[in-house]
Structures are given as structure tokens and as C-alpha cells.
Amino acid sequence: MATFVVYETLKVVIAQEISTRLGHLPFAILRAARRRLPEDLRQVAYDEEWMPELWAIIHRTEGLPITRFYRGVDFAISLFFAARSIAGDYEAGRKREVVVSIRVSDLFPGKTIIWEHDMRLALDRARSEFAESTDPRTRSDLQRRIELLQLHVDAFDSLPD
Numbered sequence: 001m002a003t004f005v006v007y008e009t010l011k012v013v014i015a016q017e018i019s020t021r022l023g024h025l026p027f028a029i030l031r032a033a034r035r036r037l038p039e040d041l042r043q044v045a046y047d048e049e050w051m052p053e054l055w056a057i058i059h060r061t062e063g064l065p066i067t068r069f070y071r072g073v074d075f076a077i078s079l080f081f082a083a084r085s086i087a088g089d090y091e092a093g094r095k096r097e098v099v100v101s102i103r104v105s106d107l108f109p110g111k112t113i114i115w116e117h118d119m120r121l122a123l124d125r126a127r128s129e130f131a132e133s134t135d136p137r138t139r140s141d142l143q144r145r146i147e148l149l150q151l152h153v154d155a156f157d158s159l160p161d
Contacts, residue, residue: 019065026072029080030054036083045086050079123149 034046057075061068126149130142 022069023065025069026054026058026076029073029076033076033080033083036080037087041087045083120153123153 030046030050033050034042037045054072054075057071058068061071123146126142126146130139130146133139133142
């Protein structure tokens with residue numbers, strides 16, 4: 001009986017340990033992506049854009065541990081590999097989004113918006129889907145995306161050429 005109790009206790013403790021460690025993995029990958037950026041870009045990219053977006057992803061998948069892990073790791077890895085490119089574009093002074101803050105996987109599966117043109121396409125598509133949708137929940141989600149995309153498109157319009 002004592003062996004059974006010890007076995008079951010260890011099983012629960014080990015499962016909880018693994019779950020906790022896996023939950024920290026997206027944040028560790030994102031910190032590694034942060035280190036790939038120049039010092040002057042880290043504050044804007046990581047603290048103000050990437051980390052809040054990761055927290056939003058984690059929050060939206062509350063109660064779905066596998067989905068949360070997949071989406072969190074997917075987001076963090078995409079930024080890890082894009083960090084050098086983002087830094088290079090920032091330093092080159094190109095009219096390109098410096099911080100990748102919008103993931104539109106629902107509109108363009110697996111695509112991270114980086115180019116201004118892509119953002120405008122995503123905005124047009126979101127507006128089109130909003131006009132065609134009759135489901136109130138879908139319309140509300142699309143309206144939120146439209147507002148966020150519009151903010152970024154407006155930001156591009158205000159950049160000097």
C-alpha cells in the first residue's frame with residue numbers, strides 16, 4: 001500500500017514538473033530571440049511587442065495545454081529565426097515593420113506579417129470576411145483584428161519615406 005501511494009504521488013509530481021517546464025519553453029525561446037536583437041531594439045521588440053503577444057496567445061488557449069504549448073512555441077520560434085532579419089532591416093532603415101507584433105494565422109495560416117503590403121492585404125481580407133460573416137463571435141474577433149491591423153497600417157503611413 002505504501003509503495004502504491006509513493007508511486008502515485010511521484011507520478012503526479014513528475015507530471016506537474018514536466019508540465020511547468022514545458023510551459024516555460026516559449027518564454028525561454030523568446031528570450032533567446034531577444035538576445036539576437038541589437039540592444040536599442042530589445043525594449044521595443046521584446047518588452048512592448050513580443051512578450052505581450054505571447055501572453056495573449058497563452059491566455060487565449062487557457063485550458064488547452066497542448067494547443068497553448070504548440071502556439072506559444074510556434075510564435076517564439078518564428079521570432080527567433082526572424083530576429084536577425086528584423087534587426088538588419090531596422091539598421092538598414094528600410095520602410096519595413098521593425099517589430100513583428102501581429103500573427104494572422106487565422107487569416108494566412110503559418111504566416112507572420114512583416115511587410116507593409118502583407119498588412120494591407122490582411123486588413124482587406126479581414127474586412128471582407130467581416131462583411132460576409134453572420135456569426136456574432138466571429139464578427140467580434142474579426143473587428144478586433146481589423147482595428148489592430150488598421151493601427152499598424154496607420155503607423156506605416158506615418159513613417160517617413
